[in-house]
Amino acid sequence: MESCNCIEPQWPADELLMKYQYISDFFIALAYFSIPLELIYFVKKSAVFPYRWVLVQFGAFIVLCGATHLINLWTFNTHSRTVAVVMTTAKVLTAVVSCATALMLVHIIPDLLSVKTRELFLKNKAAELDREMGLIRTQEETGRHVRMLTHEIRSTLDRHTILKTTLIELGRTLALEECALWMPTRTGLELQLSYTLRHQNPVEFTVPIHLPVINQVFSSNRAIKISPNSPVARLRPTAGKYMPGEVVAVRVPLLHLSNFQINDWPELSTKRYALMVLMLPSDSARQWHVHELELVEVVADQVAVALSHAAILEESMRARDLLMEQNVALDLARREAETAIRARNDFLAVMNHEMRTPMHAIIALSSLLQETELTPEQRLMVETILKSSNLLATLINDVLDLSRLEDGSLQLDLATFNLHAVFREVVQLVKPIALVKKLSMTLTLASDLPEYAIGDEKRLMQTILNIVGNAVKFSKEGNISIAVCISKPEPLLDARAPDFFPVPSDGHFYLRVQVKDSGSGINPQDIPKLFNKFAQNQSVSNRNSSGTGIGLAICKRFVNLMEGYIWIESEGFGKGCTASFVVKLGIAGRSNDPDHRVVPLNHVQANFPGLKILIMDDNGVSRMVTKGLLMHLGCEVTVVSSADECLRVVSPEYKVVFMDIGIPGTVGYEVARRIHERIPKRHERPLIIALTGNTDKATKDNCLRVGMKGVLLKPISLEKMKSVLSELLERGSLHEP
């Protein structure tokens, strides 16, 4: 303001207004100056403030504003030019700075606002992380609790401890008010309160098992919230003021030993469950959290496993004790039996010797006596003595044999013997008695019965003699027929031996002997007892029959030793009886090595058991026919359908090779030549015979040239094959017809 040419202001006219303006300006200036001071103070205090430059600017702006207002104070009155200049400068500066600040703020304020937003975002994130961490911590806690619980539960095999520990630990971990376990009773119809946490001696509470709430819990493997008023949860009388806490129930499967199969885990088809009931403290407004429910379920499973282990242990201990007892008992029994057997054997040995000596004396001297001159009465007496002593000797022998048979110490004496002769001798022995009784005897030997066989001749004869003797003994009239044949591999028609299949094998055949008599017959119901020792046919008519009754038992033992079977059939009293047996005998004249078999000259064998033959034929039908032919003759046949296969398969173990040479005749010759090359040694090489549809001279010559041993015309008959094989094995070739 220039030196004013205005009127000198009159103080009293606007004095009040002026005064107020004066004061306001003063305070404004004060405020303006103090704001930056405050700003600086607080920014210094805070660690982070990214906008120092802005602050400076702002401060400058404020300071200048304040200055302006301050200088204004001096302009109310007349003032010098210096003041005016200062004022102007201040105002100008203020204008500049404030404009600059205004421009700056346009950029700054959005940033500042976004800072705020980010701050809010971060705060939210922090809250979320806090929550998650809380969750993880609880989970970890749960896990820790479960591990600890499991450890506690599994550290013992005692059922009671397991259950008690479970309840205690659960109670502690989850801060439960009450924890109870209901076990099914023996009948399975009720649940009984077995263990509780707080009550040391629970009252014998039972609850029927088919309550809906119980079914609900049993049907799921989760922990299920149930009403605190249900019978399983009402463990103490509820006083009025209690708001009972939430209750959860879970099933505990009780696995039994029988639930464990070897190959699969028990699916919970077990029907027995126990019920675990857990109660939160009343009036606590606590709720069951998911992780707590999970904890409970896991614990229930662990308890089930621990219980089953305990059960298994119990079982196995019991079984072991039982076995030990049995072992001891068996041992004792065995020792007693051994002692008994030894005593008996000693006794028998002694008796045998002691008894036989006088027996021999009696028999020998009686026979000698028989040779001397005797009167008829004397002769009769001597004969009776002889007969009786023979009988006695037989008895002694029988008893000794039987005891040895039972021991299993009897062994067959195997040797080659004349089979036909055995039967003839038996007949010779029995015929006199039969004649006396006016019984006729017939012996039929089958035509394919070999003359020689390998077996225990003496015992076979004893068996046959016994049976025929019985037949004669028990028949008063009629005919006794003995039929001998080779048994066919068909099941015996006796229902008592359904599994006995006499299958002839290499080197053995089954001999079948049937003795039919027309005597007094046997009651079919008594038949099973016949083979028992000392069981006699108690029919009246047989009172005077002699015999110890162990003959048949001995026969049965012998027949069993010979891997056979013996049986008797009878239709009843007066209808006669048929005794039959089958025994296994070795085929005589057979050595183990068919190579060096001695075949009598000009003897066509009926059977070539075990002879290994290879057939090469590309025609399926004729291959099958030839194979069937040779198998019928008992050979072991291998078939090939091509030359390659033949060369692959052929080896010294084949004795004969039948080779079909068709139109591509050269193939067959080639094969023969190759076989010769491959098996150069004559005695190892199989004999090669050509089978062909035409036997003209050219073919024959070709065959012989490549070393074949013969040519045969297809088709071959059974007889022809037999003679061919015989000749081959005897002579090593087929001579030209």
Next chain:
Amino acid sequence: MDVSQMQRQLVDYTASLFREGFLDDQFTQLQQLQDESNPDFVIEVVSLFFEDSERLVNDLGRALNQPIVDFKKVDAHVHQLKGSSSSIGAERVKNSCIAFRNFCEEQNTEGCLRCLQQVKQEYFLVKNKLESLFRLEQQILAAGGSIPLVE
């Protein structure tokens, strides 16, 4: 009808087959090879024969219908068929095969075709007969009887 009647019928039928030349001695041989250890031997062989023959007959038909006939191959097939039929004793089939082979040697397509016709005819005839025979046997067995051996 009862078992003995069926058995008589079987015997007559079999005899007729031999008489009319459908089967010869070889078939009897086959029957002799059938025993307890091999109860279905005859049926198995005959079934195999049927399979083989039908295949061969088809192959022959195809081979003879080629524009240029490979007589070597035809002869090989006929040889096979002759072998099979003689193995089971189908006499007529075998004889017609023999005639067939002659025509093959002469390389006479016409003759071969005619022979093929004949072979087919004979084959189907004997197949029919054998099937009837087996049916009879099965009936007898089902009725509990046993197959009588024809001398």
